[in-house]
Amino acid sequence: MSEADARRGGGSQAVSLPRAFFIASGRNVWGDRLFQGCLYAVIALFLAIMVGMVGALVVESLPAARRFGLSFVFGLEWDPVQESFGALPFIYGTVVSAAVGMALAVPLGIGAAIYLAEVAPFPVRAPVGFLIELLAAVPSVVYGLWGIFVLAPFLRQWVEPALGSTLGWLPLFKGPPYGVGMLAAGLILSVMTVPFIATVGREVLLAVPNTQREAALALGATSWETTRVAVLPYGRSGLIGAVLLGLGRALGETMAVTMVIGNRPEISASLFAPGYTMASVLANEFTEATSDLYLSALVEIGLLLFVVTVLVNALARLLVWTVGGAVKGIRE
Amino acid sequence: MFKVRMIARIMGSALVALLLIAASPPNSAVAQTLMNGAGATFPYPIYSKWFDEYIKVDPSVRFNYQSIGSGGGIRQITERTVDFGASDGPMTDDQLKKAPGELLHIPTVLGAVVATYNLPGNPKLQFTGELLADIFLGKVTSWDDDRIKSVNPGVRLPKTPIVIVHRSDGSGTTYIWVDYLCKVSKEWEGKVGRGTSVKWPVGLGGKGNEGVAGQVKNTPGAFGYVELAYAITNKLPAAAIRNAAGKFVEASIESTTAAAAGAASNMPADFRVSLTNAPGDSTYPIASFTWLLVYKDQPDEAKGKLLVKFLWWAIHDGQKYTADLLYAPLPMPVVKQLEAKIRQITFQGKPLLASR
Numbered sequence: 208m209s210e211a212d213a214r215r216g217g218g219s220q221a222v223s224l225p226r227a228f229f230i231a232s233g234r235n236v237w238g239d240r241l242f243q244g245c246l247y248a249v250i251a252l253f254l255a256i257m258v259g260m261v262g263a264l265v266v267e268s269l270p271a272a273r274r275f276g277l278s279f280v281f282g283l284e285w286d287p288v289q290e291s292f293g294a295l296p297f298i299y300g301t302v303v304s305a306a307v308g309m310a311l312a313v314p315l316g317i318g319a320a321i322y323l324a325e326v327a328p329f330p331v332r333a334p335v336g337f338l339i340e341l342l343a344a345v346p347s348v349v350y351g352l353w354g355i356f357v358l359a360p361f362l363r364q365w366v367e368p369a370l371g372s373t374l375g376w377l378p379l380f381k382g383p384p385y386g387v388g389m390l391a392a393g394l395i396l397s398v399m400t401v402p403f404i405a406t407v408g409r410e411v412l413l414a415v416p417n418t419q420r421e422a423a424l425a426l427g428a429t430s431w432e433t434t435r436v437a438v439l440p441y442g443r444s445g446l447i448g449a450v451l452l453g454l455g456r457a458l459g460e461t462m463a464v465t466m467v468i469g470n471r472p473e474i475s476a477s478l479f480a481p482g483y484t485m486a487s488v489l490a491n492e493f494t495e496a497t498s499d500l501y502l503s504a505l506v507e508i509g510l511l512l513f514v515v516t517v518l519v520n521a522l523a524r525l526l527v528w529t530v531g532g533a534v535k536g537i538r539e
Numbered sequence: 540m541f542k543v544r545m546i547a548r549i550m551g552s553a554l555v556a557l558l559l560i561a562a563s564p565p566n567s568a569v570a571q572t573l574m575n576g577a578g579a580t581f582p583y584p585i586y587s588k589w590f591d592e593y594i595k596v597d598p599s600v601r602f603n604y605q606s607i608g609s610g611g612g613i614r615q616i617t618e619r620t621v622d623f624g625a626s627d628g629p630m631t632d633d634q635l636k637k638a639p640g641e642l643l644h645i646p647t648v649l650g651a652v653v654a655t656y657n658l659p660g661n662p663k664l665q666f667t668g669e670l671l672a673d674i675f676l677g678k679v680t681s682w683d684d685d686r687i688k689s690v691n692p693g694v695r696l697p698k699t700p701i702v703i704v705h706r707s708d709g710s711g712t713t714y715i716w717v718d719y720l721c722k723v724s725k726e727w728e729g730k731v732g733r734g735t736s737v738k739w740p741v742g743l744g745g746k747g748n749e750g751v752a753g754q755v756k757n758t759p760g761a762f763g764y765v766e767l768a769y770a771i772t773n774k775l776p777a778a779a780i781r782n783a784a785g786k787f788v789e790a791s792i793e794s795t796t797a798a799a800a801g802a803a804s805n806m807p808a809d810f811r812v813s814l815t816n817a818p819g820d821s822t823y824p825i826a827s828f829t830w831l832l833v834y835k836d837q838p839d840e841a842k843g844k845l846l847v848k849f850l851w852w853a854i855h856d857g858q859k860y861t862a863d864l865l866y867a868p869l870p871m872p873v874v875k876q877l878e879a880k881i882r883q884i885t886f887q888g889k890p891l892l893a894s895r
Contacts, residue, residue: 287709288732355745355753363758385702387743387754470707470744481743487707491746494580494608495709495735497634 261513268507270500279507285472287492292504294511296472300389300482301515304464305457307393307478308400312457313450315397316404320449323405324412325434336409343402351466354395359386359467362394367479378476385469390478392468396460400453407452411445412438447527451520458516461486485512570599572845577605578612578625581711581766582829585648585864586625589857593849596856600845609711609735616642616832622842624832627711628735629811641835643880644810645850646828648858649867651767651795652715653777653825657755658682662694665779665787668723668816668824674762675703675720676727677741682760690781697760704754704763707744709735715827716764719815767795768865782824783816794823795867803872810880826867833884840886847884847892854881 271279275292282293323336363386370380415438423437439446461484469481470491485508496502576586583606590602607615609626616624617638627650635642654666666674670686673679679686682696706713714735721728731737745751748769755761755775767790770777779787788794801819802812816824831850837843854877858868869877884891 284738286738287736288734288738351746352753355750356757359754360757383700385743386758465707465746466750470746471739471742483744491708491744492736493709495610495711497610497613497631497735 261510264506264510264513268503268510271503271507274500275504279504280511283474285488287496287501290498290500292501294485294508296474297483297485297488297508298511298515299474300392300468300472301458301484301486301512302519304389304392304396304468304482304484305454305519307389308396308457309450309454311393311397312400312404312453316401316449316453317408317446319401319405320408320412320446321434321439323409325430325438336406339402339405341402342398343406347399347460347463348466350395350399351463354391354463354467355387358394359391362386362391366390371479379478382475382477382479384479385481387467387469387481388479389468389475389482392464392482392484393478395463395467396457399460399463400457403456404449404453407449408442408446411442411449414445415441447524451523454519454523455516458519459486459512461490465490485509485515571601572599572842574600574602574623574842574846574849575605575621576602576612576623576625576831577607577615577621578832579609579627579711579829580606581627581650582625582648582866585861585866588860588864589853592857592860593852596852597845597848600849602849608709610709612832616834619834619838622833622846625830626832627827627829628714629813629830630832638834642832643835643884644830645833645854645877645880646799646810646830646869646873647853648861648869649795649799649814649826649828650711650715651790651798651823651826651867652712652719652764653767653770653775653790654762654764654780655752655755655770655775655777656763657757657759657761658699659697659759661776662691663776663779664691664694665781666690667781668719671780672720672724672727674701675705675740675742676724676730677703699760702758702761703739703742704745704751704758704761705739705742706748706751706764707746710747711735711827711829712748712764712766713737715815715825718813718827719825722813722816767791771865780824782820782822783818784820784822786820788821788823790823790825792862792865792867794821795826796870797822798824798826799828799867799873800870803870803876806873806876810877835884836888837884837886837891840891843884843886843891847881850881850884851878851892854878 271292275282279292279294280298281295282291283295284291284293285296286292319339323332323339327335363384367380367384367386367390371384374380419437419441420433423433428436464484465487468483468487470483470487471481472483472488473480475482489505489508489512493502493505496505583604586604590604594601604625605611609628612621612624612626613630613634615621617634619639629644630642654671656664658664664687666687667690670679670690673686679701681698681700683698688694688696714733717727717731717737718733720731721733731740743754745754745763748765751763751765752769752773752775755763765775767777769775770790777790779789781787797819798814798817801817801822802814806812810828810830812828814826814828817826833846833850837846854869854874858874861868882890882892
């Protein structure tokens with residue numbers, strides 16, 4: 208310590224500690240610049256990885272794109288022997304299985320988040336929260352095996368016959384009950400995405416300042432009204448983030464879905480029928496694909512998966528924006 | 540100042556330690572050569588057993604085998620990124636042309652594929668090839684179909700719909716199965732063809748042997764195909780199939796080896812042969828070799844020598860490990876033919892294996 212430092216520290220006791228720190232360090236412009244530079248470098252790296260990935264996908268998929276053109280996206284046939292490739296059944300399977308999964312997982316996940324953050328008695332919160340987090344750590348192959356040996360037989364024996372006999376007039380629930388199929392894939396996806404939505408959602412709701420709740424309660428709101436009027440609108444963007452995180456997982460999930468979806472590249476209105484997703488066909492066929500065109504077609508599927516993921520995310524945001532307009536009024 | 544000197548000393552000693560570690564051989568005085576291989580997943584258990592055992596024979600060589608699939612094995616040996624490749628299906632003429640040198644197919648062991656099913660009591664069933672093809676084409680849809688009844692007299696078959704279960708992942712198992720169906724059914728060959736993945740006319744896809752077996756076990760009336768070894772270890776029912784000689788034969792290690800013995804008399808010189816529907820009374824008709832792929836002219840003399848020695852060991856001493864792992868060993872006539880083939884492997888024209 209130099210004498211000057213000692214004088215400054217001893218002479219001004221009224222100055223608070225953080226302030227003393229800033230005074231001592233002076234206006235450290237270089238530190239700020241370094242920090243900023245690091246951040247720019249990280250962002251640039253991310254962008255470079257994204258651009259590189261998309262670029263590699265585009266280049267590798269060129270042979271298939273040249274050969275099939277747009278008919279690759281809308282084609283219904285996938286025949287590796289005749290080298291005739293169309294991706295529509297896979298796009299359909301990815302979107303529909305994710306939609307079924309999210310239809311079940313969003314209410315469950317948000318509900319669990321609200322319960323854990325707002326309703327549950329304190330001794331219950333930590334253990335239940337921990338159990339839900341544990342679900343997120345289960346490897347997807349374990350979910351897949353559980354799907355084959357427990358979920359699919361259960362669906363075939365009980366759920367699908369029951370749905371068929373009561374709601375069989377809907378095209379969604381027609382056809383023979385195989386157990387494996389779109390419904391099983393959607394259910395597995397919902398089980399796998401609920402912990403993401405619930406855990407992130409809980410953190411978001413816990414971050415809502417208590418003054419929000421107190422204000423609503425002071426106006427005479429019940430606890431449900433408090434949650435609905437004061438807490439949920441405040442955490443809306445965070446909750447959307449939680450849902451989108453789950454959606455991302457649902458669109459890209461490979462192993463568990465492959466094991467229960469039936470792997471049949473066909474478009475069927477019924478949820479009982481087997482389907483196929485883009486991620487599944489990549490996992491299934493990439494290792495043994497030998498011809499160049501076949502490989503290129505698989506890479507193009509990867510590119511389409513990328514495009515579909517971006518589109519679905521954008522649509523989801525758009526939907527929330529337009530629907531969320533009504534809620535906005537309350538918040539402001 | 541004192542601190543700086545201290546740090547410099549620590550750094551210096553760390554550097555010396557690092558240099559020492561880098562300079563000393565890994566664990567013994569013998570320098571080990573690393574052989575890289577990649578390819579088929581089906582023979583992976585027997586190959587890793589061989590690599591373990593072979594260290595005891597020749598401690599100077601260590602193997603690194605990546606079971607990334609036959610397609611990957613063919614690509615990597617073509618690009619010379621590995622010392623040997625492995626494939627469950629023979630390379631096509633086009634693929635061989637793309638390789639920078641002449642590639643040899645060395646059969647190592649045999650595998651078989653069995654038809655498995657889920658029926659009440661799981662009776663012993665038998666099938667003809669044409670019937671199997673028509674079932675997988677979706678033309679025979681119920682278990683009490685007259686054609687199934689007529690080849691299974693005395694078996695009570697339920698009026699359950701047949702649910703076909705096939706492999707969803709690209710696989711040598713699928714290749715063997717559809718290769719057989721192509722040979723016994725013109726319609727299958729025309730409509731579907733052969734490949735590691737095909738466009739299945741009917742049915743559900745299960746991932747891996749365990750995926751197919753799991754779906755067959757859980758679905759009454761299911762009908763699928765799995766590797767013989769997998770069927771034996773999991774005690775799955777397996778149908779007897781009528782072979783080219785008109786006999787119904789059950790899949791076993793012996794009847795699989797018999798398929799290669801049956802084909803030995805007119806084995807093509809490059810061993811690129813399909814063993815499905817092979818001749819012979821005791822032959823199980825849905826069997827196949829699995830191959831190692833090596834360059835006929837090796838790029839590295841030392842490595843080439845080690846490789847041919849290993850190949851020689853694998854087709855002789857290595858065969859005794861097959862039974863435990865439920866692979867079928869090569870029959871003696873094929874081993875004799877292979878000896879001549881391994882002697883042809885050279886480095887810059889000089890044979891690598893000293894004549895014995």
